[in-house]
Amino acid sequence: MQTQPITNTNGLLININDNGRKAIFIICIAFCISPFASPAIALLLGLVIAQFTGHPYLHLNHKATHLLLQVSVVGLGFGMNVHSAMQAGKESILFTIASISGTLIFGYFMGRWLNIEKKTSFLISSGTAICGGSAIAAISPVIKAEEKQISVALGCVFVLNSVALFIFPLIGHHLNMSQTQFGLWCAIAIHDTSSVIGAASKYGPHALEVATTVKLARALWIIPVTFMATYLFKNQSKKVSIPYFIGLFILAMIANTYIPAISIVSPYLTGIAKAGLTLTLFLIGAGLSRKVLASVGFKPLLQGVVLWIVISTAALYAVMHLA
Template sequence: MPNTAKITFIIAAGFCLLPGINPAVALGIGILFGLMGQNPWPQLSARASGILLQTAVVGLGFGLPLAQVWQVGRESFSVTIGGILFTLGLGYVLGRLLHIPARTSILIACGTAICGGSAIAAIAPTIRARDDESAIALATVFTLNAIALVLFPWVGHYLSMGQEQFGTWAGIAIHDTSSVVGAAASYGDIALERATTVKLTRALWIVPLALAASTLTRTGQRVKIPLFIVLFIAAAAIHTLFPQAQPVWQILTTGAKHILVLSLFFIGSGLSRTLLRQVGLRTFTQGGLLWLAISGITVMLVQMGII
């Protein structure tokens, strides 16, 4: 790829670090590079996006006292379990009706129910999913994530949702942590705090779900808690132990928000035409219907004040 394309890509990444650039703009710029085939380092940017996102999440933990993390996690516990069970059940039914291969259907349902790509990566080896099956599920979830990041804030403002309401909705209804924090960050700081905590509480269910899948399929696959979730909780604990260091925590959380915006640029640049071609109509229909169902039910419950 010509050096001019590489230089342009670097300049665009630097632009996303400027103050005032919101997550949706960074994602949109990244998507333009991806769809135009102008990402000179697709594999490197994919790895960078994951590292940057996890770093940003940990940084956001320094801005939250542990008591707040515990309270939000406890409040969202029952609705998280209900949402996961509902999504897995509906995913199974849709997979059968649409005649989607069983393992692909399971991965899409798990990715929608818990934590997008992270859940798919954790579940895939436990059910002996092939690489192409994982790729299709990841492409489906990734595409829906990009749509959610842009669409959710618009819907939230249209419905005049408060920041806590929006944060709860985003944390439950959007697949990947990246899109959850991206959508919430563009809505407001309170929405970001709420959504991040709700989402990470939900992401912890990767472990029991993967253990259950490993037991049922007898693969013996070891399951690990995502390290960035543990570090997020540790950061909140440090904030609680040293409240007098508030200026430091403010700097860290501000830096985390900039890192988050950059990570979304890299995530968007991974949405290539090749990736979109992997998403078949039936798998996209399953993923889309699951996403619309959980989003629609959740937003109604939030608007009614039930959650």
């Protein structure tokens, strides 16, 4: 007779007191900022924590991941060169415009076909098209999305981010993609900035530079898409959230390129930034509880998966044959 795992009232697979949960969580954080942890391992460890012992500081998780991601991205700017970044940005502009507009249009019609609630569908499409959780967080107050709609969209995006972090490097190596090709593909086809950087950093330093630059350029599209959302959902009262940390990233990149003293300490700053991003992925994984996963539902998840497969496949073809 097969036994079932014992769960407590919160749906966790291990029943442990609060102090024990906090101790385990702190040990995991220490491991994630050590040289032994990779982005993929940190994300997987977070998922394990979410299912088995639970996140003891879940109420702080969203703010922590948001701030940590922004600080870490700025830190990565100290390891990049302005001229290389500008070249990567020029090469990706047509891919960016085509992929964002195509994803939003296809997502709209797919949402209607599946009869998904309009705001949920738009949040999933926007998160897929631009930059995952950041786009959802910026657009949701403008369209007056409810907590349930936001949770569904975020859950869908973060689940697919987790999958991408593991399979994209495998596909890239199998197809013998160059670092430039892989970095561009990651930036277009992976939703969240943290997962883009995590996947690209496993592939190589130039892939990381291309992916970060192109992804942050895409993130600026939050602004016009948010303005478009105010028109579509007829809400003129909300302010548009501008991602100011991108400006700090550009300043860090300029400082690294033109100030010799900065280039001396830049390896240490980028090392800290990469550890911060690894920790960010752990926190994202730790926030994907059973409740979050169960809240997504079949139709929104189907929309997210199909959108992601279409944009990933189209971007892969374009990068391999046109870039």
